Amino acid sequence: MSMKVILRMWAVLAAMVLLSACAQTLRDSHGYVPDDTLLKEVKVGIDTKDTTGRILGRPGTRGIIDDRGWYYVQSDYERFLWRAPVEVNREVVAVSFTEAGVVENIERFGLEDGRVVRLSRRVTTANTQGVGFLRQLFSNFGTFQAGDFLEEG
Numbered sequence: 090m091s092m093k094v095i096l097r098m099w100a101v102l103a104a105m106v107l108l109s110a111c112a113q114t115l116r117d118s119h120g121y122v123p124d125d126t127l128l129k130e131v132k133v134g135i136d137t138k139d140t141t142g143r144i145l146g147r148p149g150t151r152g153i154i155d156d157r158g159w160y161y162v163q164s165d166y167e168r169f170l171w172r173a174p175v176e177v178n179r180e181v182v183a184v185s186f187t188e189a190g191v192v193e194n195i196e197r198f199g200l201e202d203g204r205v206v207r208l209s210r211r212v213t214t215a216n217t218q219g220v221g222f223l224r225q226l227f228s229n230f231g232t233f234q235a236g237d238f239l240e241e242g
Contacts, residue, residue, distance in 0.1 A: 120163040122180050136192045159184045
């Protein structure tokens with residue numbers, strides 16, 4: 090083989106290695122958000138915490154001050170070969186309850202251009218419970234470090 094052929098083979102091999110290093114290797118999701126089919130089974134003004142828990146499952150997060158808000162959170166990440174995971178999407182379903190434990194509001198929130206937007210809403214009252222908590226939840230969007238995903242043993 091001539092030296093030119095060997096150099097071309099090495100150049101092609103190097104280009105393939107560089108291109109593969111830039112490729113997305115995995116898209117991963119963490120958390121749980123019930124789909125619209127399950128959410129439609131929960132009746133605002135009728136269902137309670139017990140029936141909602143049976144339909145949707147227990148939430149990953151509850152209201153901080155009281156137990157009047159349940160929050161289902163799911164985040165999607167893109168993982169690259171050598172880079173830290175990057176959060177590309179976050180969705181939250183907020184179910185709020187009256188003091189008697191009856192479903193008051195069901196809302197789905199997402200992100201659009203880095204801002205929190207309401208995707209759907211079924212309510213008996215006009216105000217959203219726990220708006221400050223939702224702001225805090227979404228304010229962490231994209232601020233995770235690689236160490237957040239490594240288990241300590």
